[in-house]
Amino acid sequence: AGTAAGTAGGGPAPPPPPPLFDAAHRALRPSGRLTIFSDNHRYCCSLARLLGEMRRGAAAAGAAGRCFASVPLEGRSCERVDGIRIFHGSPGAEGGFLVDEQSYFDRFWEHGQHADRFFLLLEKA
Numbered sequence: 164a165g166t167a168a169g170t171a172g173g174g175p176a177p178p179p180p181p182p183l184f185d186a187a188h189r190a191l192r193p194s195g196r197l198t199i200f201s202d203n204h205r206y207c208c209s210l211a212r213l214l215g216e217m218r219r220g221a222a223a224a225g226a227a228g229r230c231f232a233s234v235p236l237e238g239r240s241c242e243r244v245d246g247i248r249i250f251h252g253s254p255g256a257e258g259g260f261l262v263d264e265q266s267y268f269d270r271f272w273e274h275g276q277h278a279d280r281f282f283l284l285l286e287k288a
Contacts, residue, residue, distance in 0.1 A: 215245025
């Protein structure tokens with residue numbers, strides 16, 4: 164039987180982050196932000212759980228890893244899943260959307276009464 168690769172902290176190395184988060188982490192400056200905006204609440208919850216797992220894996224391995232922290236927004240409605248905030252509504256300027264533009268997708272869903280929106284606001288840790 165082989166041995167697992169370790170880190171300076173002595174624990175097993177955390178699993179690599181998914182390609183999206185790996186690429187975003189490489190591209191962002193320290194404290195750079197990433198906004199993920201969706202109409203799919205279950206998807207946002209899934210991403211939040213994944214981000215929480217990545218953070219725990221890096222902490223258990225004693226490594227900083229390629230992690231993201233959840234950014235608080237004063238006065239915005241949110242829920243927490245695995246330590247990551249899922250905000251309700253549109254991100255607006257404070258969430259990185261400088262112009263509130265309605266896309267074809269938005270109009271399509273609005274006419275079907277599917278207007279719920281959610282977003283994660285993350286910061287490179």
